[in-house]
Amino acid sequence: MSAKHLNILFIGDIIGAPGLQLTETIIKNYFQKYHIDFCIANGENLSDGKGLTFDNVAKLTSLGVNVITGGNHLWDKWETRKVLAENRNVLRPLNYPRENPGNGFIIYDLGEKGKVGVINLQGRVYMQPLEDPFKMADWALTKIHEQTKVVIIDMHAEATAEKIALGWYLDGRASAVIGTHTHIPTADARILPAGTAFISDVGMTGPYDSVIGLRKDIAIKRFIHGTPYKYEMASHDVRFCGAYVQVDTETGKALKFDSFVFPAFG
Secondary structure, three states, rough: OOOOOOEEEEEEEEEEHHHHHHHHHHHHHHHHHHOOOOEEEEEEOOOOOOOHHHHHHHHHHHHHEEEOOOOOHHHHHOOHHHHHHHHOOOOOOOOOOOOOOOEEEEEEEEEEHHHEEEEEEOOOOOOOOOHHHHHHHHHHHHOOOOOOEEEEEEEEEOOHHHHHHHHHOOOOOOOOEEEEOOOOOOOOOOOOOOOOOOEOOOOOEEOOOEEEOOOOHHHHHHHHHOOOOOOEEOOOEEEEEEEEEEEEOOOOOEEEEEEEEEOOOO
């Protein structure tokens, strides 16, 4: 018999070694605080800010992360294609062309606790032209709901409006719609009227003495000069961002929802 509810932790975009080291240091605290049954982390920036490696996956798995989601930066490292092809628990956005390696959703079996569906989507506003994430969500939910009502969606998108629209569109059909990609934690975490937990962006787990993870001096040159500069990660003021959602396993509705930043700002 499955549990009456599941406690799920979602870790915001982990940025390189600084973000991974902090995750390793404090993840157990959040597992204990929220009595976590299932953990998801966005890992598209794990390898020096671009893509992820087999070693990255092994490390997160050893820390208790069940599923790793991604986004557009997955493709910046060639090894990531092999990682996606060989690891079913590492997702890439579902709405990329099917010829790409990897899976866009998974139904994860927790045994007696039940099953959790995870869907990875990518927005289209100010990003690559891809398949419609709204319709792809419809399709994936039809498949997942045959086995479980518990579904967490990572909406990796640039535009806040697109994320919010997806949250309202899926209200009552997904347990949570959690925004990633912009690396800035938003203050709109809430449970929508029909039971879907939503936040526009859960924030990044990485160095905040930066411009969304990039060294400040390099980012400023990019804007002033209008030309590319080599990407170099920052390393200071590292913070851990995430969200906790408790889900009713029978209805799939969110019962509790909380977002956090550690250390807190201010």
